[in-house]
Amino acid sequence: MRAEASQMAGLVLACLVVLVVALQVNKALSLELHFYRNSCPQAELVVKRIAQKHFSNDPSLPAGFLRLHFHDCFIRGCDASVLIDSTDENVAEKEAPPNLTLRGFEVIDEIKSELEKQCKGIVSCADILALATRDGVAFAGGSAYALPTGRRDGTISIFSDVHIPGPSFSxxxxxxxxxxxxxxxxxxxxxxxxxxxxxxxxxxxxxxxxxxxxxxxxxxxxxxxxxxxxxxxxxxxxxxxxxxxxxxxxxxxxxxxxxxxxxxxxxxxxxxxxxxxxxxxxxxxxxxxxxxxxxxxxxxxxxxxxxxxxxxxxGNVGVLTGQEGEIRLNCRRVNNPTSQ
CATH class of the missing domain: 1.10.420.10 (Peroxidase, domain 2)
Incomplete structure (x- = not known):
């Protein structure tokens, strides 16, 4: 009986893992190329233009974007939670030791500000970060890959959630x-x-x-x-x-x-x-x-x-799509602080 129970528990766990992976894949599939083609046609061009301007002054910026994007996606998925500032009530992800040397926040802010002027409440911070990182890769000599978009922004960013693989990991x-x-x-x-x-x-x-x-x-x-x-x-x-x-x-x-x-x-x-x-x-x-x-x-x-x-x-890890999350109006704070 114990062996059968153990076997059943293992089967249930395996099914749960398959279900989680399937849900992640389905969410990723709901992203699409040129997601903003009708709602904000200039979105990707604005991201590229502003990122290019800063890259011209700081050729190390693509490295900053890559690290910022990775640290975002590794915690709660690619939902721009790493961009959220701390408040009196909450210490955010960016305050955790692995994130203290992250950079590029001001460039993301500038891109978001410009897009809010053109298409208010349309383009997510998560997509801005993913697109800026993609463009940075191309600026640095990598391939200019086509990136599916349609991510939405998370509303939770907690210091204690941060668990990034460190440089001394095996x-x-x-x-x-x-x-x-x-x-x-x-x-x-x-x-x-x-x-x-x-x-x-x-x-x-x-x-x-x-x-x-x-x-x-x-x-x-x-x-x-x-x-x-x-x-x-x-x-x-x-x-x-x-x-x-x-x-x-x-x-x-x-x-x-x-x-x-x-x-x-x-x-x-x-x-x-x-x-x-x-x-x-x-x-x-x-x-x-x-x-x-x-x-x-x-x-x-x-x-x-x-x-x-x-x-x-x-960029597909743990994305929020559809009605999940929100489109933050300011990448540094959630629209409704009580939702955090």
Whole structure:
């Protein structure tokens, strides 16, 4: 009887997982290309124009958008909840430690303000963020993929909900975390390719340089010359530095000449044991992820195509559609605060 009960419980759990995945797929299918073609025909052009203007002044902006979009989608799905400001009654997602270095909020605000002038209450903050990220990928040299739209905005943003895979996660733990949002190991390896652009604060990896896993030594997987290179930019911390703005930064592909180009330099670096983050470096040490990395280095066009596909898949995670959520009039706050 116990065996039968256990078998039945396992079957019920499996059915529930299938149901959740089916619901996510159905929601994603309710998104469509050019969703605003009648309600706000200029929406995608406005997003691209304003994003392009800021990119011209700050070529690292696509990296900021990518991280902002990922951190949004990983918590409660792609509902722009990461954009919401805290209130006296609630501490929002953006205050959580993994989100303190997120950027691009002001650009999203500017896009939203312009779209509210043209089409009041029509274009969601979630779609603005997804579209700005898509355009940023193209600005940085990636594929200009067609992005389905029709997302609606969430009304809940809670500090304690934030659980982003960290740079010291193992591949196995990061893969498990990705599975919770219906992304697989290939998606993980591909999306980490975003680390080809932008920069990283030393605080995210400094322990690899001086006290790896409490050993008092550096991470043995690092190339010795690369270790020396990073130590010049990231001195050994004397005490815990809580001032993020004062934390030194290095380019994610620290020794390449293309720090703002979404290319395969990231994968070349990790194969040469020159990845900045531990999670990135560990991609070189499992058979599956190393093969994917090698394939991308040898076939750059395949990487761009796979990256675009993974971004579309990421943008489908937990979307709100139809009458769910709302269209926020200001990306930093919900329309009706009592609904939070």
């Amino acid at each position: 591949i196995a733990d990061a893969s498990k975390a990705f599975q919770t949002i219906n992304l697989d190991l290939t998606d993980l390896t591909t999306l980490l390719g975003a680390h080809a652009i932008g920069f990283c604060h030393c605080g995210f990896f400094v322990q690899r340089l001086y006290n790896f896993r409490g050993s008092g030594l550096s991470d043995p997987s690092m190339d010795s010359n690369f270790l020396d290179f990073l130590r010049k930019s990231c001195p050994k911390p004397v005490e815990q530095n809580t001032n993020i703005s004062a934390d030194p930064k290095v380019f994610m592909t620290a020794k390449t000449s293309t720090p703002f180009k979404l290319d395969t330099a990231f994968y070349s670096g990790l194969l040469e044991e020159e990845a900045v983050l531990q999670l990135d470096q560990d991609l070189a040490f499992t058979d599956i992820t190393r093969k994917i990395a090698s394939d991308y280095v040898n076939r750059p066009k395949m990487f761009r195509r796979k990256f675009a596909e993974a971004m579309i898949k990421l």
